[in-house]
Amino acid sequence: MDPNQGSPADAFLVYCDFTGQAKTCLTPLQPQVPVKAWLKDSGVSTTYHWISTKDEGFQFEYPGADVVQLRFLRLSSRVSSQTVTYSCGPGSRQGTTEREVKFLADTRTQSYLGVLRGCEPSEELDSGTRESVFLFESEDLQLLPLRDLAVLGNNELTHEFGFTIGPVCFS
Template identity: 30%
Template sequence: MTDEGETCIYPDQYSASMPNIPWKRKGTVQKWFSEFEKGSKITYEGVGMAQMAFLRLSSEQGYQNFTYSCLNAVAWYDTSSHTYDMGIRLLGSSGQEFSYKGLRPEVRADECKARQGKSKTVFEIRTRQIDQLPLTDFLPIDYGESNQAFGFSVGPACFK
């Protein structure tokens, strides 16, 4: 724990980030990133189940950031359609989804909304339902065209 009584757990190095890659879409079915051919879940193997259970019992709230990097793709709001239909969904460890139509994450910056060039959108989950963190997966919607790519970076899940 830090001096402020905050403890953070970090995602495993191999699942914490990915550079922009032009992912191919196979069909019209929406898939979680872990279901992609070379995708994976966001994992936290450095934290044991007992340690995670204790951390949840001794904490009142938690937060975590997720940064989605995009190339000609929408991450949250779409300025061309004036909708959130292309907004990604984030999956918490309890199976809870964070999306525009459900529990909404805070959007710290939404630079992907114009669908032009390389940008990023920063999401933050703040919750008192501790079992919702850490984040374990995400579902991208706007990808697969020849000029599109996406990547991501997952911050630590912090509890206090």
């Protein structure tokens, strides 16, 4: 697709979803934040820890969707949406302890604040929920796609967790 209708050299790959309201969707370059103990070596202070600043961490990129192309895609859209799935590692489930999480907006000056239930060890195979899904939907098209996420915690958190970043869709 080439939203700015200039040179085809800056076109980028999208997929179109016509199952309901028509959507143009961009998939992140690396949609999987691997399941691991992200906060294990994060120090003693309770603070937000951005995934991009951790070992093997990264910001979310959308191949070919530069500032100009996103601007033109937004001009022809009314709403944007994106999902993020939080997953506990093997042998664990979501517990009762709540933990705050921030999702960095595309503006990089704003973020969404959410709450997830931390993971805890579990011996039982089918002992409860292992995933939570966050849905972001906005008419402020400048907020999506998401670029990073941060979990509130400290080095007492040794459980393993990960995230799956869904495509950002414009309609």
